Amino acid sequence: MSSIVSVTGLRKTYAGGFQALKGVDLEIAEGEVLALLGPNGAGKTTLISTICGISTITEGAITVGGHDVVRDFRAARNMIGLVPQELHVEGFESVFSTVRFTRGLFGKRRDDALIEQILRDLALWDKRDERIMALSGGMKRRVMIAKALAHEPRILFLDEPTAGVDVELRQSMWEVMRGLKARGVTIILTTHYIEEAEAMADRVGVINKGELLLVEETGTLMRQMGKKTLTVELGAPLEALPPALARDGIVLGPDGASLIYSYDTAARQTGITDLLADIRGAGLQMVDLHTTQSSLEDIFVGLVKGGRR
Amino acid sequence: MNLAAIRAIYIFEMSRTFRTIWQSLVSPVLSTSLYFVVFGTAIGSRIETVEGVSYGAFIVPGLIMLTVLQQSVANAGFGIYFPKFVGTIYELLSAPVTVLEIVIGYVGAAATKALMIGLIILATSTFFVDIRIAHPVWMLAFLVMTSFSFAMLGFILGIWAKTFEQLNLVPMLLITPLVFLGGSFYSISMLPPVWQTITMFNPVVYLISGFRWSFFGLADVPVAASLAAISVFAGLCLLAIWAIFRTGWRLRT
Known part of the structure; x- marks a missing residue:
């Protein structure tokens, strides 16, 4: 297995002096599902943000598909879809147009058939013309996933995708993730729900206080430490x-x-x-x-x- | 060049404009008409002509500039502030786009809207006064350059602002006074000598003077000085935006 994401000696210190990441090394294999576990404030979101370009890197290097995320950011970001933790949506936009916007932003030519497929997979097709502000929280979360998938990324970052989501929706999100994995998409998800990591992840990484304590195959981890x-x-x-x-x-x-x-x-x-x-x-x-x-x-x-x- | 991204941003911003098209158009048309009534009719009845041009016609370029400056700053400021406010800026920051592409998209859309409104005001003014445009190509060129450079200023303000109050403060406290004191409603030559000198430090003077020249062929400052001023201003704005994205100031944590 070759690494699709490679993080080396990553340190992140915020402007206020808070050290969010204290030298993280991480190799993520193409096609795997990696779950990042850790308490609040452990550095999970910071790690994702630095890989995706939202936070700057204090020290260290990150490559995505062999492309440095700073020097060769265009090639690196083309491969990445990101679903952040918070529900950030343009309330006045319609579901379809916001997903189409993201596809354009990533430099892909318009493909309404593909967007239709994505919306159908996420059970959003009936809502395509609705304003996002009229949707429920769970639906908004799906819209954000649809946006992240609009440019056919090879790597998908899901920052707490099922936080505050009811059981039924969680199951359907897991279905979506399994479908993506079957298509060879690499998935990195952060979660508080251990059963989610157990159910979905090939490997589990545990972060605490800015340090990656371990990364281990889920089954091995269970056996070794169980x-x-x-x-x-x-x-x-x-x-x-x-x-x-x-x-x-x-x-x-x-x-x-x-x-x-x-x-x-x-x-x-x-x-x-x-x-x-x-x-x-x-x-x-x-x-x-x-x-x-x-x-x-x-x-x-x-x-x-x-x-x- | 990620042309698809520029297009996506531009269309997104323009669709926001068209969602509120009546608000966008009615208010400038109404306020322009009010200016004509108050300045053109009330004051115009006493001044009659400025350097051979009827006062009503004389204020048209200034009126257009006033609205175009306000609109381009406000539109571009809101355009980039709103994603910051609701959090959707994450998408822009994690997208494979360069500073230039982002600026062309947002600033282009804001400038387009300002330009549209400027032309609508020009059309509205023909109902009140006779307008002749001596150099129509230059007129458009000044309008386009002004819209773009002030939209860039608005874009910077939108990134700088942390609250809606801050976003509104600068246009109100800076742009409006500069335009009013920049000769929108009078010729600089009508001022006492001391004020004439002070006024020369107001960058808007050069814009209005050049724009008015394109209408009537008369200017407070040489046209070349107007062109130079606007070019320098646009260059400074572009430089500031480049620096903002390079450092991630108020955008990236």
Whole structure:
């Protein structure tokens, strides 16, 4: 896989002295979906803004498709579509004309058939002649996506595309993203919703306080850092943990009616078989068993609290 | 050159004009008519002629300039301020367009609108006075140059302004007084000598003088000086815009 976006040693200090990015290195492969996770103010939007040309670069370099985003900005920006976080729309314009405007702005010749297709894909075709100010928030968000797609970009930046969007619309946005990915569009999205990253992303990057803490394949990240928990419901509550069961990772549940055992899924031996044998050996009755896997959210919270891995 | 982008911006801006076409046209026509009634009729009945031209006709170039300057500054200022205000400026900043393309689009549209209104005022004035235009080509040339250079000034103001109040302040506090004191309604030669000298520092004097010359063949300052003044002004504006985009001042964070 070759990099379509390459960020090297990127630092960004705002005029007020705030250091938003403290030396970020990031390679984004063509055709992948990369989710950037991070708390508010972590630097996600700043990173996107510097790549897209909205913010200036304090130090470091960015290339898009091999083109430097400052020196060769025209070629670089031609490849990029951007959907910012805030709903910025020209309220008095009609949906169709605003999308056509964006296509023109990116130097593409007029193609109403293509715009029709984009609007149909986003369920906006019925609204094409309406003024944008008359649309709901979710619809406005789709208009912004339509604008970003109007010039057929190869890379799409979605800054919190599903923030404040209802479940149904979120699902339909995911559908749109999957469709774009199938067509080979590289997607970089920032999100607060871990399930969105889990569902959509090939790789996940975690940003905190201007530093990229890690970039990892979503599945690998889950496996590497995922802890599983086995909960054994007991027939009768225990007052204390029997010495025969004592081992790393085991605790007695809140009311003594369960045993909670945490284990590493990546370890060669999880210790489950031994544990179950010992429970039977101790003469305890098992009523039920269930396991839970830590989500990206747990991993994320652990990372942000713990700093760089 | 990203011609499609220039076209897109230009069409976008012009469609904004045509959405409010009646507001755009009625108010200048009405205010011009009022000026004719007040200045032309009331004062004109006492002055009658200035350097051989009837007073009513004499003020026409000044009236046109007054509106063209106000309109080109206001249109271009609003044109770039509004995207900043509603946030859609992100699109312009992340688009593959150069400063020149952005300026041609926005300034071109603002100047076009100002030009249209200028010509409509000229047409309106023929209902009140007899107008003869000695140098029609020069007349148009002055009008076009003025519209474009002051639209550039408006564009700079739009980028500078952080609030709507600021956007309106400069045209009101700067442009209108300069035009009124720039000989729109009188000849510089009618002023006392001290004021004649002071007036020469008002750049609008050169515009109105040159424009009036294209109508009646008489001017307060040499036509070449008018042309030079407007060229220098346009050049300075262009330089300022180039510097703004180069540094990202008030546009890029």
